[in-house]
Amino acid sequence: MSVPIRSVKPRAAVLSMPEYHPPLAARTALRLDFNENTFAPSPKVMEKLWGITAEELTKYPEREPMERIVAAHFGLQAEEVLLTNGVDEAIHLMCAAFLEADDEALIAPPTFFMYDVSVQMMTTHLVKIQSDETLEFPFERFMAAITDRTKLIIVASPNNPTGGIVSRDHLLAICEAAPHAVVMVDEAYYHFHGETTMGDVASVPNLIVARTFSKAYGLANLRIGMLAGPADLLTYVRKVCSPYNVNGVALTCLPVALEDEAYLAWYVSQVSVGRERMMAGLRDLDVPFFPSSANFVLMNIGVKHKELCAAVRERGVLLRDRSADPGCDGFVRITIGVEEHVTKGLEALKKALAEIDWESPKSLKAAGPEEGEREYE
Numbered sequence: 001m002s003v004p005i006r007s008v009k010p011r012a013a014v015l016s017m018p019e020y021h022p023p024l025a026a027r028t029a030l031r032l033d034f035n036e037n038t039f040a041p042s043p044k045v046m047e048k049l050w051g052i053t054a055e056e057l058t059k060y061p062e063r064e065p066m067e068r069i070v071a072a073h074f075g076l077q078a079e080e081v082l083l084t085n086g087v088d089e090a091i092h093l094m095c096a097a098f099l100e101a102d103d104e105a106l107i108a109p110p111t112f113f114m115y116d117v118s119v120q121m122m123t124t125h126l127v128k129i130q131s132d133e134t135l136e137f138p139f140e141r142f143m144a145a146i147t148d149r150t151k152l153i154i155v156a157s158p159n160n161p162t163g164g165i166v167s168r169d170h171l172l173a174i175c176e177a178a179p180h181a182v183v184m185v186d187e188a189y190y191h192f193h194g195e196t197t198m199g200d201v202a203s204v205p206n207l208i209v210a211r212t213f214s215k216a217y218g219l220a221n222l223r224i225g226m227l228a229g230p231a232d233l234l235t236y237v238r239k240v241c242s243p244y245n246v247n248g249v250a251l252t253c254l255p256v257a258l259e260d261e262a263y264l265a266w267y268v269s270q271v272s273v274g275r276e277r278m279m280a281g282l283r284d285l286d287v288p289f290f291p292s293s294a295n296f297v298l299m300n301i302g303v304k305h306k307e308l309c310a311a312v313r314e315r316g317v318l319l320r321d322r323s324a325d326p327g328c329d330g331f332v333r334i335t336i337g338v339e340e341h342v343t344k345g346l347e348a349l350k351k352a353l354a355e356i357d358w359e360s361p362k363s364l365k366a367a368g369p370e371e372g373e374r375e376y377e
């Protein structure tokens with residue numbers, strides 16, 4: 001029997017897509033690279049985990065009862081909530097549900113990379129309104145980019161990797177300016193900021209809010225997130241979603257995590273105090289940074305960004321080099337966690353900067369020959 005030559009090609013969209021390899025290997029050092037909770041989820045979640053029986057693991061997970069509990073927690077109807085396999089899956093489902101090949105999707109880089117991947121699976125018309133060198137959300141230019149063809153708008157507030165925010169007023173203005181489009185507000189880092197559009201989903205017909213349990217709740221490994229929005233829109237998203245998309249371990253732990261508000265408040269306060277300490281420390285070190293409303297800070301290291309990350313790693317701390325992000329050449333991001341982790345991060349940073357004989361770029365202006373005009377792809 002002759003073996004056929006393999007010539008199967010993926011869709012053109014997949015062929016042209018860049019591969020995303022998050023540097024996940026050997027993360028045994030202090031993880032200040034992925035904006036995770038650096039400590040632990042609520043101890044009550046851990047107790048619940050230990051109580052999961054073998055029989056429970058044999059069953060397909062039941063998402064619906066948990067959606068009712070989560071909806072009640074947010075003062076919503078069950079049909080206004082969809083639990084997802086992290087916000088990553090939520091983004092993917094939104095694109096699959098709403099984007100035709102001719103439709104435009106609108107984002108404002110630098111922002112979360114998965115918007116690119118999921119949109120490009122459905123349409124080549126991804127419109128990117130790049131922030132200028134202030135790295136602020138370009139509200140006026142963004143509004144002006146809304147067209148009749150705009151079908152999906154995705155805005156992260158707080159944004160990753162900048163830590164910047166888009167005010168609720170501006171987000172609602174975007175919804176109003178694009179009544180023919182769905183506006184997804186990604187509130188993955190909501191807890192570290194506090195302003196939300198969650199209270200608007202009942203009254204704004206084209207608004208969908210995404211939340212994750214990967215960050216403040218410390219459940220990144222369980223892969224659970226949610227969408228909240230008008231029931232009619234979520235019906236479409238539910239249609240393209242597997243009924244078993246969220247695993248039963250995550251579903252079992254979720255109500256316990258939601259109930260333990262004291263733990264959540266403690267973790268959030270650790271981050272908010274730590275963030276102030278980190279920003280003060282960066283000021284002392286003359287490191288330019290973007291004032292953050294999230295659990296991380298984006299700093300401009302300049303031409304020695306790689307050396308810095310390597311030197312900090314030598315000291316047992318992982319940072320995330322964001323230089324490949326548009327307009328971010330020379331930028332490095334550091335996660336803010338509990339007190340001792342902030343202390344260790346700052347110490348490592350201080351020593352590494354001295355070791356690499358670093359000179360401050362003095363401003364947020366990006367390094368390199370592109371001077372902040374680097375193309376996204």
Ligand SMILES: Cc1ncc(COP(=O)(O)O)c(C=O)c1O
Binds near residue numbers: 211
């Ligand atoms: C803005 C933003 N949205 C979504 C996610 C992904 O969240 P999840 O872990 O729920 O998939 C991240 C993760 O870093 C993020 O930064």
